[in-house]
Amino acid sequence: MPIGTRLVFLRSLSMLEMTRPALNFMGTTMAGSGAALALMRTSSQEPPWLHIALGVITVFASVGAMHTLNDYVDRIRDKTIWPSRPLPSGRVRPREALALATVSLGLGLSIALTAFNQTCFVIMLITAALGLVYTRYLRNRIGYLSLPPIVGLIPVGGYAAFAPGTVLSDPVIWLIYLTTVFWQSGHILVYSPAHGLTADGGVTRTAVPAFVKRLTPGGTAKLAFVFFVALLGVNTYFSLSTPMSFVYLTITSAFGLFTVISSLRLAKETSESNSVKAFKVASTYAIILFLAITLELLIRLYVL
Numbered sequence: 001m002p003i004g005t006r007l008v009f010l011r012s013l014s015m016l017e018m019t020r021p022a023l024n025f026m027g028t029t030m031a032g033s034g035a036a037l038a039l040m041r042t043s044s045q046e047p048p049w050l051h052i053a054l055g056v057i058t059v060f061a062s063v064g065a066m067h068t069l070n071d072y073v074d075r076i077r078d079k080t081i082w083p084s085r086p087l088p089s090g091r092v093r094p095r096e097a098l099a100l101a102t103v104s105l106g107l108g109l110s111i112a113l114t115a116f117n118q119t120c121f122v123i124m125l126i127t128a129a130l131g132l133v134y135t136r137y138l139r140n141r142i143g144y145l146s147l148p149p150i151v152g153l154i155p156v157g158g159y160a161a162f163a164p165g166t167v168l169s170d171p172v173i174w175l176i177y178l179t180t181v182f183w184q185s186g187h188i189l190v191y192s193p194a195h196g197l198t199a200d201g202g203v204t205r206t207a208v209p210a211f212v213k214r215l216t217p218g219g220t221a222k223l224a225f226v227f228f229v230a231l232l233g234v235n236t237y238f239s240l241s242t243p244m245s246f247v248y249l250t251i252t253s254a255f256g257l258f259t260v261i262s263s264l265r266l267a268k269e270t271s272e273s274n275s276v277k278a279f280k281v282a283s284t285y286a287i288i289l290f291l292a293i294t295l296e297l298l299i300r301l302y303v304l
Helices: 003-018 023-043 049-073 093-117 119-142 155-160 171-195 216-239 247-269 270-303
Strands: 198-200 205-206
Touching: 003 023, 003 049, 023 049, 023 155, 023 171, 023 198, 023 270, 049 093, 049 155, 093 155, 093 247, 119 155, 155 171, 155 216, 171 198, 171 205, 171 216, 171 247, 216 247, 216 270, 247 270
Parallel strands: none
Antiparallel strands: 198 205
């Protein structure tokens, strides 16, 4: 491979890395859970494969744009905290990152408006705008817990894509919203110690507040534990009230308990490695949880 072609290929991989493909897949399962519920509500006779494919592209483009924009805003801070990331390492130029974020977000919003509906477009636009406000202001001034209510809009947007008329009146989609909020709260809190620690009056605290106040690493992990336990309760209520199958409840509860245990381990030994481990466990839990919701609803609609 010629050197020029190889450099272009490596730069393209670095730009793809900024979009966080694994987290984008997680976002797709969140949106999918809302979309599957909406299809149940509309009693769709045949799977709308084209719109499903467009929905996946929309989520990947939009969520990837927000991750890229977050890296662009944090490019100076990341030189100390995450020097190996594409921007602080110099593998991607700032203007390239900004262009990628702009094009990706434009693509996602365009598909939402033209292939779906105005309600879906507005929810996506609000989510993107709040995501930018979070990165520029809320995260450092208010804290990490200002993010979960924003992320919770992802499944709501998925629902609105197929059933915009009932998005405000269907209580089940708001149960999924609450599920997302509780999961995201615990997820970002267990990762907080890995984002940096500071000394405050002789006490080690996280660099970014949980909510207004910066906590000790152990305190942050304990708060994450509370959210994960609350998530187990919400998921159980969701499973029994929808109702979901016993298989769904068993699988999601088992992985939920594993996530709770990992947050307890982090609380007992708050090291960076344990923080990253707990984060990965929580990430896996989200994929299993929202993918399980999506698949069960679609199987119930189109198979059973």
